[in-house]
Amino acid sequence: MTKGQAESLQRQLKKAFGGKVQLELIDQKRGRYRFAVLSKRFNSIKPLARQDRAWKVVDKTLPREAALDVSLILTYAPAELELAAAK
């Protein structure tokens, strides 16, 4: 996907979930990006459901071919990170 498409997806993920959305170009040649979303809204959403919602945003935002260039979408809930840190 193009840099513009990646940034557009970043904006749409931010709009959908709030919090912080990071993108990283992981394969310059192929234009592949990875996204990480850290949002309080995920505190009450199960991990698989987060994935469903995040990929729905992808499918709404990007053409199918560009969606293939999304490597992973990591979804973090602050509450879980607190728990992990306190183990």
Added chain:
Amino acid sequence: MRAVAEQRFGDAQALRKTGQNERANGAVYLGGFVIEILLKTQLLEKPGMGRRTPGGGKNLDRIRQLIWSGHDLPGILDELPELEIALEEKGRRDGRDYVGHLKGICETWTIQARYSSRKIDMNEASKFLDRVAELKEVLK
């Protein structure tokens, strides 16, 4: 670290290209490192991972051990549940069993392989490296 993972994969590929069964153990040994490095990168980049908490959690010591002193791939994977879920979803979309392959490698590959007298052939090593190559693309 991702660049190092690519280099180790290149090393493993060079051994595979020889086609010699005598090089198969070395190819698998190096291929396992590719996965180890990429998982450790994921752990390093996880938000808030490894911080000392007011409650005095032991997690910082555990994370340091996992990243800098150990080669405990199942232990690293345990700290990355969100990665497993993301891989599951990506695999579903791509029609690939990324999680199954990753778990398989984490459970079977060990740094102790360097001491193993068990000989594998290049066919087996090639299958292993094909899975590493596939995983490398989604883990990096």
